[in-house]
Amino acid sequence: MHCLKVIRNFSLWSSVPLGSLDPMSGIVAQFNADNCPQKVNLGVNTYRDNNGNPVVLESVIKAMQIIREKNLDNEYPPIEGLQSFIDAAIKLGYGDKYYEKNSKNIAGCQVLSGTGAIRLGFELLNKFVPPETKVLVPIPTQTLHPTIAKMAGLQSQEYRYFDPTTRQVDFQGLFQDLYTAPNGSIVLFHACSHNPTGCDLELHQWEQLLDLTKKKDLLPFFDMTYQGFTSGDMDKDAYAIRLFTEAGMPIILGQSFDQNMGLSGQRIGCLSLVCSNEKEREIVNSQLNLIARSLWSCPPVHGARIAETVLNNPKIYQLWLKEVRLMAQRIQNMRYSFTKALKELGSPHDWSYLSKQFGLYSLTGIGQLQINELMEKYHIYLLENGGISIAGLNDNNIKYVAMAFHEVTKNTQI
Ligand SMILES: Cc1ncc(COP(=O)(O)O)c(C=O)c1O
Known part of the structure; x- marks a missing residue:
């Protein structure tokens, strides 16, 4: 009898459906299995250098050397993480001026990257906001936002963000949707380098959103996963954070x-x-500590030590700012070069929107047939929504990729 029970318990899993693959992981698997030497991965979700390799920044290497020389132990950090890291991250996000005046009023917790920030933030909100409170998310957005909202027990509601015909922000739609959303909703904003559209809000648009946010008593949750990747400048990319906080708004910030x-x-x-x-x-x-304790107990120390050293060592910090500027510049150069190459090939389409966008991502508007052709004939991999990561482009492959994009789109509408 006992034996039978055990067998029955095992069969529980035979009725469980296969979980869907993360879109990025699918691309990576297909790309890795492709043996063509000309293959290009435009589905990469981290920065790549001009040779297509992941970067290890000089500032990070220097910080790691300093940490190694300290011979530190690997004991548990506090549940909230390394305070020196939290303070430095907050200072970077909110700016020196605001930090000097208000740091005592800012709660903070070290988290597992952008995903951890959203998870911990949403769990906290779910615990304390009225049960009917909505999280307003842009459409489109990083799929993590609605997924984590649901897992944390919050209901999400979409607001318009992107106009696929102009390939720009649909500000009128966005404003209208926030205007008609229930008062007191939580509103998720991408602070910069919007994923997946590459379309950021302009300064005057942030100002209008500040007014609306105040009027509607919305709670802004800024996801700042790419600080520095839009303009190359930490302060400029944090414009919305500075604007809202200087106006006295009680924001939530994920970095x-x-x-x-x-x-x-x-x-x-x-x-x-x-x-x-x-x-x-x-x-x-x-409350953050209570929730973090049950999610991951306490965060890993090594990354926090690296980031804290980069942010707090004045020389390394300056070097890092320069390196971020160079990464942002490389991405922007790729955007210009790709647009130019397509124009020179005689593309009937206007690709100029690519050079008006920022950060790693863009939505190309390319359809499924063209995506299949790019993958099968040209070994170029992109997301199934036509999304590409500009970081996958470099001086060695840009002409090839432009030629392939031109070939698959020259006789179609996009
Ligand atoms: C807007 C946005 N938020 C959060 C994340 C999660 O990032 P992390 O790898 O930092 O957890 C991503 C990553 O793709 C993202 O683009």
Whole structure:
């Protein structure tokens, strides 16, 4: 009898459906299995250098040398993570001026990158906001946003963001959808380098959104996974954070150092919340700790030590700022070169939108047939929604990729 029960328990899994593959992982698997030497992966989700390789930044190498020389132990850090890292991340996100005046009111926790920031933030919100509260997410957005909202028990509602005909932000649609959303909703904004569209909001649009956010009593949750990748400048990319906080808004901010420090394998990020006073900050911190304890117990230390050293060592910090500028510039150069190459090939389409966008990603509007042809005939891999990562382009493959894009689109509407 006992034996039979065990067998029955095992058969539980035979009725469980196969989980869908993350779109990026699917591309990576197909790309890796392809033996063609000319293959190109435009589905990469981290920065690549001009030879198509992942980067290890000089600033990060220097920070790791300093850490090695300290002969530190590998004991548990506090549940909230390394305080020196949290403080430095908050200072970077909110800016020196705001930090000097208000750091005592900002609750913060070291998290597992951008994903961890969204998860911890949404779990906290689910615990304390009224049950009917909606999380407003742009359409399209990183699939993690609605997925994590659901897993954390929150309901998400989409707001328009992108106009596929102009390939620009549909600001009128966005504004209307936020205007008609329930008062008191949580609104998720990409602070910069919007994934997957590459379309960022302009400064005057952020200003209008600040007014609307105040009027509607919306709670802004900024996902800043790519600080530095839009303009190459940390302060400019954090414009919306600075604008909202200077106006006294109680924002929530998720930061990741996966991209701008090339630390995606270290899972290093920070979640912070602007509170009204020190007492409130203490309470929020205590709740963050309670939730983090049950999610990951405490965060990994090595990435936090690296990021903290980069941010707090003045010389290494300057070197890092320069390296981020160069990464952002390379991406922007690729955008211009790709647009130019397609024009020179005589493409009947206007690709200029690519050079008006920012960050790693763009939605090309290319259809399924063309995507299949790019993969099968040219060994160029992109996402099934036509999304590409500009980081996959480099001086060695850009002409080839432009030729292939031209060939598959020259006789079609896109
Ligand atoms: C907008 C956005 N948020 C969050 C994430 C999650 O990033 P991380 O790797 O930092 O967890 C990503 C990664 O693709 C992203 O693009």
